[in-house]
Amino acid sequence: MEPDWIRSVVDADAFEHEQRCLSHVWTFLGLTVDVANDGDWLTASIATRSVFVQRFGGELRGFENLCAHRFYPLRNGARGNGRLICEFHHWQYDSEGRAVAIPHARELFDAVPAELCARLNRVEIATCGTLIFGRFAAPGVDLSLEDFLGEGLPFLHAASQIKARPQYLNRTVAANWRLCMHVTLDDYHVPAVHPTSMGRSAYVQRQNITYKAFGLHSSLLSTARTGAFERLLEGCRKGTYRPTHYVIFQITPNLTVLLIRVDFSFFYGVIVVYDALRHDRTNQRAWLFPAPFVGPYQWLRKLTDPVRKPIVRRLAQRILCEDNRVCERLQETARQMRSAPRLGRLEERIDWFENSYRQLIAEGEARMRSAEER
Ligand code: FES
Ligand SMILES: [Fe+2]
Incomplete structure (x- = not known):
């Protein structure tokens, strides 16, 4: 991460400029x-x-x-x-x-x-x-959504086949949207920040998970099996995918789609988007829904889903709040950050995200320059 990564987190003008660049x-x-x-x-x-x-x-x-x-x-x-x-x-x-x-x-x-x-x-x-x-x-803005999502498309398409109304969780976070995204890309904080909601033993070893960058985006699969990412996409394309482990896709700039195991074989889908409001304020919108994939004991779902619904809601609310608190504290110290953070192997995707972010800002600035010249 560049040393000046924090500028638009603390400075309202830099934030305005960043947002103009992202509007296309x-x-x-x-x-x-x-x-x-x-x-x-x-x-x-x-x-x-x-x-x-x-x-x-x-x-x-x-x-x-x-x-x-x-x-x-x-x-x-x-x-x-x-x-x-x-x-x-x-x-x-x-x-x-x-x-x-x-x-x-x-x-x-x-x-x-x-x-x-x-x-x-x-x-x-x-x-x-x-x-x-x-x-x-804008002139010259013609990248199709398909090309923008790239390899993320089959998963996003399959995981979002929601039939019924989902549950909503909305909250305003007193922190910059990028800090909110960083915490979703960080697999290191879990035992420290979510000791009871996710468990102290939730520490994942880097060699047991798969990170994958695709285009401007990235994903984490909590399996280390070779070819897991490709198999996931193939299954999603064919309609044969069945969730067996935690999966999270981060779509730059501000979207996260994940599949979490709720109990034994039941997975939930969670969509979270961080809408920037100000340099130090973000609107978090989340949707919760039973994962739209057939699994073992599918017939049980009709009976158990109503029981699972409030439990999942409470748990998701708690985990998101724990993350929000961390982001709000980071926002408080943001002015004192004078160098790039030290990112470990479980925070690698934050760096990928920041590279994508810089690319989008550079493209936005080039667009503004050519608009001025016209
Ligand atoms: S009718 Fe919309 S502002 Fe007057
Ligand atoms: Fe977290």
Whole structure:
């Protein structure tokens, strides 16, 4: 990690710059199961800018969450259903984001809505399984979501085949989003930070796990069997994959998808996204759901899932809170950090993540330079 890695963690201007650079990167927004019916919408953010995704019949559309009149947020809350009407003065928009009904338009603006050409800022949307991603368009930004996710795609597609409504866990963390990501990439802290929730014996030996970098992203499989990563992808592609160990995929910039063993043979899927709010504040959104893979004793799940549900929720809440506390304390000392941290073999992926992050920032800066020259 570069010595200046901490700058955007402590400095609001450096953070703003970083977020501008990231606004054209595919960013996880939410799940299609939350926008399953016509008119359903959900809110999210891309590089601190509020956006929403709405279903119009068979299609999902994304827009910046900002009315074209006086920039009131069109969607308030996490999710809902309804026509696209601004609450401030009742401007109404169609599925293209065009203002199609404006109260007293002739009298107040000397024009009919079509003549005003007022429209919402469109967000590019793409999906992988039930995962919805979005980004702001810009000249030269044309990498497809498939290419962006690369080898992560088969796993993300298979692991996100959620049928029912998941459980939600949301929390604001008083720490920078990158510190939040670092802790998910750190397999060293578990016995110290989660001694009772995960157990003091949860220390993993580096030789017993598999780390794999792919594109800008990385994964951990808690098995050392040769070819485990490739077999996992192959199984996901063919629909034959059955979870047997802990798996975590980190998708740069801010998404984590994991499979955890809850008891004997039952696995849960967990999705966590860290939406940056400010340099020292992050919105953590998490989704919990029974892993969508057939396992032994599948028939038991109907009976045992309701029992498992609150247990998993409590445990996930506890583990996430323990991680959040660590990040909040790191944020407190961030100003005093004057060099790069010493990363051991169980923190290797933090370095990979930081390299990907720097690459994205460099690409963003190059984009800004060429926009200025145009
Ligand atoms: S700000 Fe939305 S209608 Fe006025
Ligand atoms: Fe942790």
